[in-house]
Amino acid sequence: MTSFADITTIGVGGEIARFIEPTSRVGVIEAVEDADSRGLPLCVIGGGSNMLVADAPFNGVVVRDARRRITVPDEAAPVENGERIVHVNAEAGCNWDDFVAFTVELGLEGVEGLSGIPGTVGASVVQNIGAYGQEVATTVESVEVWDRRDKKTLDIPAADMGFGYRMSRLKASMYAAPATPAAEFFPSPRYIVLSVTFALRHSPTGTVGYGQLAKALGVEVGDRMETKSIRGEVLRIRAAKGMLEDAGRYANPAMAGTKREDQVAIAIAAQCKAARSAGDAVTTGSSTSNDRADDGTVSPAPDYDRHSCGSFFMNPILTAEAAARLPEDAPRFAATLPDGTPGVKTSAAWLIDHAGFHKGYAVEDGAGEPARASLSTLHTLALTNRGNATAADIAALAKTVQDGVEAAFGVRLVPEPVVVGLDLR
Structure with a gap:
């Protein structure tokens, strides 16, 4: 029997009562509809990189889209400013880094900075993944979904996707409040992604949009370089931080x-x-x-620093008043609060480290045994399975970090992964 430990990057989680891998668009819709019509818990999973699921059996249906086709539905056409926009469609089950590799191989610019992020194309727009100066939202043209409430397919234009920092209209349908599951749709959103159409630019070069990446490449932020070089350096940096999957x-x-x-x-x-x-x-x-x-x-x-959910906590976006209470040397960046008003984003990794939770930190079990879960030895923002951890071990570590950061700075960190069967509010 398949378990969440088998299909998640952190390698924990209980057995799954029914695991389905539809190979057609109709099959995906039918699998979702069947679970919903029978009132069964439904989890539509991508690459399993952004999930922490409890150790108890999941007595419901897990659907993993087995469609992975990428197509270029139109020819590259010049627009008024001389750029060439290319539309690329990818089915939801396509591995995200496969998609990035495809676009770079095709000579397209727009997602090279998102290289190496584990997961699928479908999950990318739910989470609005971002790294090294890029967010998926900036290249999405439209998202084809199945609306579980109204029982119909929709093509949602990017402007209606509600994209924000690690947020989308899809993800918002899953939560009543931060880290608090909604009553109707959880752990999968109201809108199940079927495919995504991207608008990319035909160019062998891309913009280096992030300071750390620019420094590693020996250029300035805003300079242009070959997309292949940007992808290669992003993969190298992510590997050095343990932020690639095993x-x-x-x-x-x-x-x-x-x-x-x-x-x-x-x-x-x-x-x-x-x-x-x-x-x-x-x-x-x-x-x-x-x-x-x-x-x-x-x-x-096994590289246990890679056995994680990636970044476990989101960078907090605070009001100006709350940000003013942080130490003077705490990172501060202009951001927008969920209500649309100006805010200040700070670094979750900085808060964790300065609250006393350094790389490799683990909760002592009192028995002198090696830690089964710890912060990564390379990056304080990743919680890792050291080989035989349970979901309860990961959750205990997460709560310890949350409580410690809140006691030190008055900020409650919110998990980035979808947390199923555990309370990490």
Whole structure:
């Protein structure tokens, strides 16, 4: 029986009563409709990178869209300013980084800064993923969805998607308040993504829009570079922070076929190379090797810093008054509050570290055993499964961090992942 531990990047969660992988658009709609008509809990999952699910069995239906086709429905056409806009459509089940790789290979600009983010195209617009100066919202033209309430398909233009910081109209339908599930639609939104159409620019170069990335590339923010170079450097930075998924997860039968084989091989080779540089082992079958990593048959030793949900807490957006109560050296960025008024965004990672929770922090179990869950040894914003953690272990660590940050700074951190069966308010 498939469990959430099998299909999530953090590797925890209980067994699933019914796991379905529809291979057609109609099949996705029918699977969702069947669960809703029978009043069963429904979880539509993508790459499993943004979920923390309780250890108890999930007595409902989990749907994972097995459609992964990417198409270019129109020819590149020049617009008035001489740019060439290309529309690219991707089915919801398409692996997100496969999509990014496809666009870069095609010579398109717009999502190269989002390289390496685990998950699927469908999940990308629910969460409005963002990194290194880009957000998915800036390239979305429209989102095709199934409306579970009105029982019909819709094409939602980007302007009506309610995109905000890690927010969308879709995600908003799941919550009554921050980290508080809505009564009707949870853990899946009212609108189930079927496909996404992106408007990208035909260009071999992209804009470097983030300071850390610009520094690593040796350029200034706003400079242009080859999209392939930007993608490569983003992947390198994310790997150094442990913010890539463990490529070894695709050896799990439950994950087979969910990512392009060539991209899996590239990721495994890169991870094995990093492991060798660190003096760790890589495995080939039942043996261990430190010198074979490029043929796609070698698996890296588990990298527990990658066994996470990615960034676990959202960067808080505060009122000016609340931000003024933070220490003078706390990061501050102009932002917009959920009600549309001006606010101040600060860094969750900074708050965590300055509240005393440093890289590698773990909750002591009192028995002297190695920690089963800890903050990443590379990044304070990631909570990690050190190999045998339970969802309860991750939740206990999350609550400890939340309570400590609130006691130190009066700010309650809100989880970024969808949290099912656990209370992390």
